[in-house]
Amino acid sequence: MGQFDMVKDFFLGISRSRISLIGGMIVTVTTPFLLSYMLADTVWHIKNPYFGAAVYLALGPVFLGGLAMIFVGAFFFRGERDVHLFTLQYMRRYFTEPDMFGRLRRNVFLIVLLTSVNFAVFSMFLYRAYHYMESTQFCGQFCHVVMAPEHTAYENSPHSRVSCVECHIGSGADWFVKSKISGARQLLAVATATYPTPIQTPVHGLRPARDTCEECHRPELFHGDKLNVTKRFLPDEQNSTVHDVLLMKIGSAGDRAQSSHGIHWHVAPENKITYRATEHNRMVIPEVTLTKADGTTTVFRTSDADELLAGTGTEGDMREMDCIDCHNRPSHIYLQPDEALDRKLAEGDIPQELPYIKQQALEWITADYETTEVARQSITDGLNSWYKEKYPQLISDQPELLAKAIEGVVKAYSENVFPDMKVTWGTYVNHISHGPDFDIGCFRCHDDMHESPDGKTISADCNTCHTLLAIEEKNPQILKTLQGDDL
Ligand code: HEC
Ligand code: HEC
Ligand code: HEC
Ligand code: HEC
Ligand code: HEC
Structure with a gap:
């Protein structure tokens, strides 16, 4: 037997088992992609939810599956030549025959190296995958139609820098596990389109606020008015x-x-x-x-x-x-029509100089629309024709005033109403x-x-x-x- 017998046997074992062979091919093909994607994510913190899903929900599991196939094949589905790889007798021979043990010792370095590389890739993968599954991109944007209302409202709220998991899961292993179980159920509901529209509230499995809100806020220290x-x-x-x-x-x-x-x-x-x-x-x-x-x-x-x-x-x-x-x-703050317009007026997104804009906008945003696109079109057409008729001079002198107002009014609508999820004014009570x-x-x-x-x-x-x-x-x-x- 040659010097790298055990290693050679290992590769032989792999090559003799079709399962291991396929596993080996999968690992060889996926490793460079997986490693470079994970490295890129570590360096640049890539925010695209689909990139993360491709790497951590698809490529990663395929890689792990390939690794598993290599080992399963080598252990259980040996080819024509029975290599006895890692079987008890094989090990016993290696450890008892001085000649072979010497060879094993020489190979220890290689084995340790291979194992630690594998371990490093594996733990880096687990670490990055954990972060991805806890990220706002995954929770809020991956199922973008379903989570659009919550994610949009969240982005406009004082908690837009607090991640979803800090309120929905909090710290500790038990809630982490619970959240993964209910998360899997939710992914299944999305995949099979069996989720409720709108999403039900209140959330009955929500963690007691004492364990989440009070990680950051301390009402015992509040005082005064x-x-x-x-x-x-x-x-x-x-x-x-x-x-x-x-x-x-x-x-x-x-x-x-x-x-x-x-x-x-x-x-x-x-x-x-x-x-x-x-x-x-x-x-x-x-x-x-x-x-x-x-x-x-x-x-x-x-x-x-x-x-x-x-x-x-x-x-x-x-x-x-x-x-x-x-x-x-x-965090998921949906405003009433009146409030939504007042905010846009106060922030200057809707110009206050445009006569009757509050009254007109209120009428248009409270109508029923099939989709956000239809809403945008109807609001635009409706306001355009009303102002052309009532204030033709103003509109031809300052067309930008109405254009800006329309933008603001459409925003007031689309930040609070989501026809796809049947979320409309007042669906979620504050x-x-x-x-x-x-x-x-x-x-x-x-x-x-x-x-x-x-x-x-x-x-x-x-x-x-x-x-x-x-x-x-x-x-x-x-x-x-x-x-x-x-x-
Ligand atoms: C500041 C804390 C906080 C953050 C951050 C937060 N949520 Fe929530 N979320 C809540 C609370 C509280 C409720 C439950 C309200 C109830 O039970 O009445 C809720 C409810 C929900 C609901 C159920 C539907 C509803 O609106 O009641 C969904 C879905 C949801 N959140 C998703 C998310 C996603 C996705 C993110 C991250 C983009 C997120 N949440 C971030 C506190 C938070
Ligand atoms: C990870 C930390 C964190 C957690 C968890 C958190 N908050 Fe906050 N919260 C903040 C920060 C930071 C602000 C201040 C934001 C600002 O002023 O822009 C804030 C602001 C608020 C405000 C004032 C909002 C306003 O309009 O000025 C309320 C009320 C509040 N949080 C309630 C809650 C509740 C209820 C929960 C639990 C469901 C919660 N927070 C969980 C960090 C947190
Ligand atoms: C009985 C209802 C009620 C409960 C329960 C309650 N709050 Fe409040 N909280 C309020 C109201 C009302 C305000 C004032 C809101 C406003 O700005 O108009 C407020 C204000 C706050 C603010 C902003 C304070 C500031 O100075 O701007 C924070 C933060 C907050 N609450 C956190 C919490 C946390 C954390 C809990 C749970 C431990 C909690 N609240 C429980 C009703 C409540
Ligand atoms: C149990 C507490 C409580 C009582 C009692 C109460 N309010 Fe309020 N009120 C609130 C809270 C909380 C807000 C919200 C403040 C905010 O939006 O920041 C509010 C807001 C308001 C507003 C502002 C408009 C709005 O919706 O933001 C008005 C006006 C008002 N209350 C009138 C009254 C009147 C009149 C009474 C007596 C009949 C009354 N309130 C009794 C808690 C109370
Ligand atoms: C689930 C029922 C419930 C809700 C909802 C509730 N409260 Fe109360 N609140 C109580 C009870 C019970 C008391 C004590 C009454 C008593 O002993 O006289 C109380 C007392 C108070 C007191 C007097 C506290 C003191 O100094 O003794 C204030 C102020 C108050 N509530 C504000 C609010 C505000 C503001 C809200 C809404 C944001 C609110 N409450 C919602 C049940 C509630």
């Missing part, structure tokens, strides 16, 4: 600017220095709030239970609670309140407020109708949560005072 100044625009000829000025009583979840109070009182460790909803969507909450640290409980119920909960089984949909019961849209009709968000509980046995109610007093300093005022005195204009 927060001034919210919102610019709005009226549907009149001037698109007049008005202001809402609210002092939000943010409060605190309580820390050593201060006791819990205000809005974040709900998430203080000493206050545990559980509630029962009539349906999975948590829109109607007939019963709320407050459990204090000393164990005393107060149950607040509406007068029709028994009736409402009767049809829902014995429990109702029971849940412990956390951040998500108010901040259910921290619970951080109560809405103009006082029926969602805080008012699911704070309606003065939830009563404890001793007659206390969950307060609907307008000053519980905020002080209304100005509502839709053109020149609010409070802003002049704050800006020092009246000194």
Whole structure:
């Protein structure tokens, strides 16, 4: 036998087994591509979701499959010449016969080298593949039609630099595994087109917010009030600017220095709030239970609670309140038509100088369209013809004004409405407020109708949560005072 017997036998074994041979070919062909792609990704952090999918979901597994085939073939499907590769007798001979052991020792270097190269490629692959599967590109863009609403809203939100997994998975191995199982289910649903449109909310398997939001935010350290100044625009000829000025009583979840109070009182460790909803969507909450640290409980119920909960089984949909019961849209924030246009006007994407643009745009973006393309066309045509008829002089003098407005209006629509996924205005309710009709968000509980046995109610007093300093005022005195204009 020659010097590199074991290595030679190994290759012989491979060449004699068709399975190994095919595996060998696969590995030879894929390795240079895989290595150079992974290197490119490591250096340049390639953001294209399909590049990642091609490398980590297709090429990588093919490479691993090839490797596996080589070994399976060499072990189990030997060819005409029985090479006994890696069998017990073969090993025993190598380790007991001094002559052969000497040869093995000489080959150790080669074996160690080959194994470490394999190990390096393999672990680099696992590492990069892990990062890809956790990336916003994979979660948000790979299934682009399905995730378009969530991804678009996310991109425009204050959390656009926080990756999807930081809220949806968080840290720890158990949630990682859970997420991969549900991820596989979701990929299957996309592949077989059995996903719901729109995607259901709330997310019932969502990790408790304590493990995600609180990795970054600490409501026990909040304090004081927060001034919210919102610019709005009226549907009149001037698109007049008005202001809402609210002092939000943010409060605190309580820390050593201060006791819990205000809005974040709900998430203080000493206050545990559980509630029962009539349906999975948590829109109607007939019963709320407050459990204090000393164990005393107060149950607040509406007068029709028994009736409402009767049809829902014995429990109702029971849940412990956390951040998500108010901040259910921290990142996927869909605006109402009015708000969406106000934002674009405030940011200058829609020029305020264009008469009646708020009123006209509101009409066009709230109509029903089959696709975003149809919407874009109809909005463009509709606004063009209206302004040509009513303001021909203005449109011929300053055509860019209308062109810019149309761009802004189409954006206000396409950032919030996604006909492909049946997401339209109001599909996803935001619970951080109560809405103009006082029926969602805080008012699911704070309606003065939830009563404890001793007659206390969950307060609907307008000053519980905020002080209304100005509502839709053109020149609010409070802003002049704050800006020092009246000194
Ligand atoms: C700041 C935290 C946060 C980030 C970042 C985030 N999400 Fe979410 N997401 C949520 C919360 C909270 C909900 C659930 C709302 C509920 O249960 O009412 C949600 C819900 C969803 C839903 C269910 C449909 C819906 O809108 O309720 C999908 C799908 C989703 N997210 C995908 C994504 C994707 C994709 C990304 C990354 C591009 C992402 N999320 C990033 C917090 C986040
Ligand atoms: C990885 C860190 C991280 C996680 C996790 C995270 N956030 Fe944030 N959040 C931030 C940062 C950073 C900002 C500030 C963004 C800015 O000011 O532009 C922010 C801002 C906010 C704001 C203020 C938004 C505004 O309009 O000014 C709220 C409310 C909020 N987060 C709630 C949540 C909730 C609820 C969760 C859990 C579902 C969450 N965050 C998870 C980092 C995080
Ligand atoms: C009872 C409802 C409610 C709960 C529960 C709640 N929040 Fe808030 N939070 C609010 C409201 C309302 C605001 C003010 C929003 C605004 O700017 O108008 C707010 C503001 C915030 C802000 C912005 C603070 C600032 O100074 O700008 C952050 C961050 C935040 N919440 C994080 C959290 C986290 C994390 C949790 C869970 C531990 C949580 N909240 C639980 C209602 C709630
Ligand atoms: C699931 C029910 C529920 C929801 C939803 C809810 N709350 Fe509450 N809230 C309560 C209960 C219960 C109390 C305590 C009532 C009592 O003991 O008088 C309370 C108390 C408060 C208090 C007084 C805290 C103190 O200092 O004692 C504020 C402020 C408040 N809530 C704000 C909000 C805001 C803002 C929202 C919406 C963003 C909201 N709540 C949503 C149940 C709820
Ligand atoms: C349980 C807490 C709570 C109570 C009670 C409450 N609000 Fe609000 N209100 C909020 C929150 C939270 C917001 C949202 C602030 C934001 O968007 O930043 C809000 C916003 C508003 C706005 C601004 C418009 C908007 O939708 O952004 C107005 C106006 C308003 N409230 C009026 C009232 C009036 C009038 C009452 C009394 C009938 C009342 N609120 C009672 C929590 C409350």
